[in-house]
Amino acid sequence: MCRERVYLDPSDETPAQFRGEVAHIVGERPDGPRGESTLTQQQRNHENNLVLLCFNHHNEIDGNVQQYPVDRLHSIKEAHRSWVMNRLTLEAPWQTTLHNFYYLNVPRLQVLSAISGASLDLSRYGPIVALHDLGWELGGLMAGFQQLLEQVELKAIPMREALLLGSDARGLIVSFDDKFRTKNIAMPQSTEEYRAAVRGDLQTDPHVYLKANGRKITMVVDPRWITTTTAFVQFRPSGGQNQFAGLGLVNAVCDDSMSITPLVIGLPSNPFMEAFYSNA
Structure with a gap:
């Protein structure tokens, strides 16, 4: 959503750090954010229902469910996928x-x-x-x-x-x-x-x-x-x-x-x- 780096390279003072979280589009549990769904537990944890986010945006989408419904999150994920594919096409x-x-x-x-x-x-x-x-x-x-x-x-x-x-x-x-x-x-x-x-x-x-x-x-x-x-x-x-x-x-x-x-x-x-x- 923000294209911030979620992997930080190691330095003399600190080891490598991963600063991202895997978020569920449809909630992992029925009582979770966007949890009301007919998806099975296996489908809820499938990669099609997951999106990688920074800490701040994970909190934002789960704290503002009305603003980030399931359809919008799928659109955001697909837009980012297209952006990555376009970049790979440019590279040689x-x-x-x-x-x-x-x-x-x-x-x-x-x-x-x-x-x-x-x-x-x-x-x-x-x-x-x-x-x-x-x-x-x-x-x-x-x-x-x-x-x-x-x-x-x-x-x-x-x-x-x-x-x-x-x-x-x-x-x-x-x-x-x-x-x-x-x-x-x-x-x-x-x-x-x-x-x-x-x-x-x-x-x-x-x-x-x-x-x-x-x-x-x-x-x-x-x-x-x-x-x-x-x-x-x-x-x-x-x-x-x-x-x-x-x-x-x-x-x-x-x-x-x-x-x-x-x-x-x-x-x-x-x-x-x-x-x-x-x-x-």
Whole structure:
């Protein structure tokens, strides 16, 4: 009903959290909300009679039965199903080849991979404060993610096409290959600086951005997931802008802005590199 995220990714402080509830359209019990029905108990608990809601909307529909009768809830569920199917129709397998990883959002990529039935064992690395600090072991980790991205059929639509969808783009995985301006991106000098680099304020947070179709597109770049010293240099170009390719998750869309969480950023492909690596 609100398209809020009901699954929250794990962080350094908290484990993954599920913040949704399965609600009954016709009540599970005859004396429950919308419970008067000829449906059997088995039919009441069948998926056709269930809908996934956030906590607030579950309370709202059960507390306002007159406003949310059975027919309306079925219509809401079907409208959401159609919205999801339209999004899946828009998506296509990501074709961009990245020859060097500048940025790997490890927690987000692990979640997406797990959803797709794949995984990468990171236990050998222990707690990862910052990819840059892994030293020689970073090569193995990046090779693992390279194979993982090839194994998992991540789907995405071009970022500029997502802009045309307005608020319906929220939650989409998008691909990009554009010239971005960079701001506030510097290599932290301590563990504390890595963990405190992103505070939720774009005036100070490290990020890249561009303007397209009347919107400012912003991607906050967490220094923990920048891979190498060379990658930090790419995020601090002398001209203040650089060409980046990769994948991101659309978090929010407003009239004049779009916020994207970057999943992977790297060196864009070009015909020379394609020919070189295809013959290697």
